[in-house]
Amino acid sequence: MKFTRILLKLSGEALMEENEQFSHTKLSNLAVVIRRMVEEGVQVGIVVGAGNIFRARSANLDIVDRVTADNVGMLATIMNASILRDYLRGEGLKSKILSPREVRPLTSAFARDLALNLMQSGHVLIFAGGTGNPYFTTDSAASLRALEISADVLLKGTQVDGVYDKDPHKYSDARRYEQLTYDQVIDQRLGVMDLTAVTLCREQGLPMFVFDITDPESLLKAVRGEQKGTWIKKEF
Numbered sequence: 001m002k003f004t005r006i007l008l009k010l011s012g013e014a015l016m017e018e019n020e021q022f023s024h025t026k027l028s029n030l031a032v033v034i035r036r037m038v039e040e041g042v043q044v045g046i047v048v049g050a051g052n053i054f055r056a057r058s059a060n061l062d063i064v065d066r067v068t069a070d071n072v073g074m075l076a077t078i079m080n081a082s083i084l085r086d087y088l089r090g091e092g093l094k095s096k097i098l099s100p101r102e103v104r105p106l107t108s109a110f111a112r113d114l115a116l117n118l119m120q121s122g123h124v125l126i127f128a129g130g131t132g133n134p135y136f137t138t139d140s141a142a143s144l145r146a147l148e149i150s151a152d153v154l155l156k157g158t159q160v161d162g163v164y165d166k167d168p169h170k171y172s173d174a175r176r177y178e179q180l181t182y183d184q185v186i187d188q189r190l191g192v193m194d195l196t197a198v199t200l201c202r203e204q205g206l207p208m209f210v211f212d213i214t215d216p217e218s219l220l221k222a223v224r225g226e227q228k229g230t231w232i233k234k235e236f
Contacts, residue, residue, distance in 0.1 A: 001037075001040055003042065003227035005042070005151050006042060006152060006155055006156050006223060007047065007149065007155065008044065008154070008157060009046075009047050009048075009201065010047070010048045010213070011048075011049045011081075011158065012049040012050045013054035013083065013155055014048075015032075016212055017054055031084075031093070032086075032216070035092065035093055045115070045145060045146070045149055047128075048080045048126065049080070049144040052214060053080065054076040057069075059072075070134035071134075075129075077128045078103055078107060078128040080128070081097045085097055088124050093124050094121070094124070095123060095124045097125075097126045098110040098126070098128070099127070107126045114146050132229075133219050139194045139197035143200040143201050147201075153207050154211055155222055157211060159213075161229060162176045162211065165190075179231045181234060185198050185232055191232070198232070207233045208233075209222060209231055209232070211230075
């Protein structure tokens with residue numbers, strides 16, 4: 001394995017099918033791949049979004065306060081984390097949800113020492129509830145938790161096979177980058193992750209890898225260093 005401790009950022013859409021909030025097939029396949037990774041000695045942390053349930057930016061902010069919308073979104077990530085945790089447990093894995101504040105009976109309060117001890121004992125950790133503060137995305141939460149657990153890499157599983165210069169779903173001539181620096185992502189506003197998340201990774205030198213996780217097998221290939229995607233680092 002190329003990495004021994006990873007932080008995987010998943011969108012809520014990665015858990016759903018077109019007409020289903022939760023896809024049994026996708027969740028089952030993802031759990032199987034994560035079990036295989038753990039069996040090969042990889043320590044796994046996961047941050048999952050909530051786009052399959054609720055998007056704060058899609059709320060009617062003329063009526064719903066932005067702080068309220070963000071807090072609802074953070075609660076939705078705990079719902080997703082709870083479903084994912086049970087699929088992981090169904091594969092025989094030890095798994096626990098940590099969030100900024102304890103939400104009984106679903107989560108325990110995040111503490112770095114607790115997280116590290118659990119990962120070293122073989123638990124797959126799901127970090128839910130965002131950063132615990134409004135105005136921050138789950139991308140920012142992923143960068144923050146990746147740094148706190150000293151992950152080797154932040155893997156962002158998306159619905160496209162890397163970072164493009166423009167939307168590949170709209171433009172046939174869109175060009176995929178194989179590698180980028182943090183500064184290029186920020187200066188070109190490429191939108192792979194929010195700027196706070198990218199800046200955190202840049203300041204601490206945490207590499208990021210963006211890849212297509214439509215087929216969960218690609219996660220295993222990414223951890224082995226075999227998957228096509230886009231690397232984001234300080235320099236190459």
